[in-house]
Amino acid sequence: AQSVTQPDIHITVSEGASLELRCNYSYGATPYLFWYVQSPGQGLQLLLKYFSGDTLVQGIKGFEAEFKRSQSSFNLRKPSVHWSDAAEYFCAVGGDGGSQGNLIFGKGTKLSVKP
């Protein structure tokens, strides 16, 4: 069965420090991978996506993610975190054709930023 695991429920980093949020997926075919961000009480905003090609993808707000097929991972990174990055981050996977465009979401990682 398809699944997405975000091992870290809550991460705290200092402003200006680097960030890596982990995402592992279980999928039979080549996955389509996404990272979304959610501020409290708001909808989800797409940060970046991977469909094919270059395994390092750039997104909005200075985020990037690397697809590693051998590790079934799609970790999100940012070199220098800003206080405004505090939010919850969701990894999602789709793409087996049979699920008709549906995404499977991880349970999220909440990011706190220390001044």
Next chain:
Amino acid sequence: DGGITQSPKYLFRKEGQNVTLSCEQNLNHDAMYWYRQDPGQGLRLIYYSQIVNDFQKGDIAEGYSVSREKKESFPLTVTSAQKNPTAFYLCASSISGTNYEQYFGPGTRLTVT
């Protein structure tokens, strides 16, 4: 500006009442989705629709109903049969049923007491 509108932002109902959550999009997207979000649970798919006048159950459809009479509208009814209706509800859309890139509305927080 194109986007997805959900109204109202906050909704309060008494137990035993049905309630309908609105979702409208002006992105000209064919596919629309309803998710439920509970703390620590991520997003769970309730219903989805790939085209007007057609919809399918998601993972947690029990106690919910939908309609898709217009391309731009996909209302969700939370019925009295839903045992734990208090949650944050998110509507999303994508260009087509085979395009996985989904765009989300701002959500509706439903509280049932």
